[in-house]
Every structure is written in structure tokens, then in C-alpha cells.
Amino acid sequence: MSTNEEVVCPWCQTEIVWDPEIGPEDECPHCFNELNDYRSIKLTVKQTGQPLRFQENEQTEPDEDLSLAWDDSDEPLDSYGEAIQRISDxxxxxxxxxxxxxxxLLAGKEVISQGSFTPHIPKTLGNAFLTAPVTLHVYVCPSCFKVEKVLSDTDRLLMVERIKDK
Known part of the structure; x- marks a missing residue:
């Protein structure tokens, strides 16, 4: 990267200024998004008065595997990415x-039993709006591997009904 090249984080739109002695940043210091080619695009801005230049389309080699899946950027997906796409679909x-x-990605369900869950009783309601057993959908991010849990549809409806009835 040259010192005159501007880098803008694609997630938070913050301009990244880096020290020439240390080198370019690998991740955004504001939102911690990766700044390499993964999830990033590079745009060349045409200055006023400059003619547009187009790159010639490269000919595909006859021995290339044409059965690969392709994403919207015309880049072949790897097998992990293909599998993630199929699971998500x-x-x-x-x-x-x-x-x-x-x-x-939905990884499974977790049931929280009576003994491991102590409900909170808000003074406004006088009763708990969520009682055990509770079923949670467990989701995993295929990129950063963060795990998130969400109430099942049945428990969501029960919670809404318990809160509305008070």
C-alpha cells in the first residue's frame, strides 16, 4: 500500500490513517472489521477529465473446473463457503x-430446565414472564464463530401472552 492511498473501513465508513513506520492496519481500530481482501472491495475513482479505461476480459482456461459455485462478484466460492450457503438456504x-x-447458522436447541433457571419476577407483573422449561435456538456465526441464543417461537408467544395479560 502506498502512503497516498486512502483506506476507508467498509463497515463503519471511517478513514483509516496509519503510521508509515508501522505499516497498514489489518483491522479497523474503530469497529475491528478486517481490512484485507476478505469482505472488502477496492474502487478506483476517475479524476475529472480523465478518460475511462477498461480492462480486457481474461479468457477462461479450458481445464478450469466450470462446476464451481460462483457468488455475485464472479469469484468462485470455496467448499466451506458453498456449504455455509447451502445450510443457510x-x-x-x-x-x-x-x-x-x-x-x-442454526446449530441446535438448548432446553433450560427448572433447576438451572431462576426466573425474575418484576414488581409490575407480580409473576415471572419466562418460566422453565425454556427452549432456546442456538446460532453460530460461520465467520467470527460468535454464539447467540434466541427464544423458541413457542416461548416467545408465551412470554408475550404473560406480559399482555398483566
């Missing part, structure tokens, strides 16, 4: 990771 619900905003 099977899911009814795919929430976003709160850390890196990738779609989460």
Missing part, C-alpha cells in the same frame, strides 16, 4: 450476527 430464519453481520 435450508433455514427458515437466519438472523444476523451482532458482531460481524454475517448470517447465523
Amino acid at each position: 435450508e433455514q427458515e430464519e437466519a438472523p444476523e450476527c451482532s458482531g460481524c453481520h454475517e448470517f447465523l
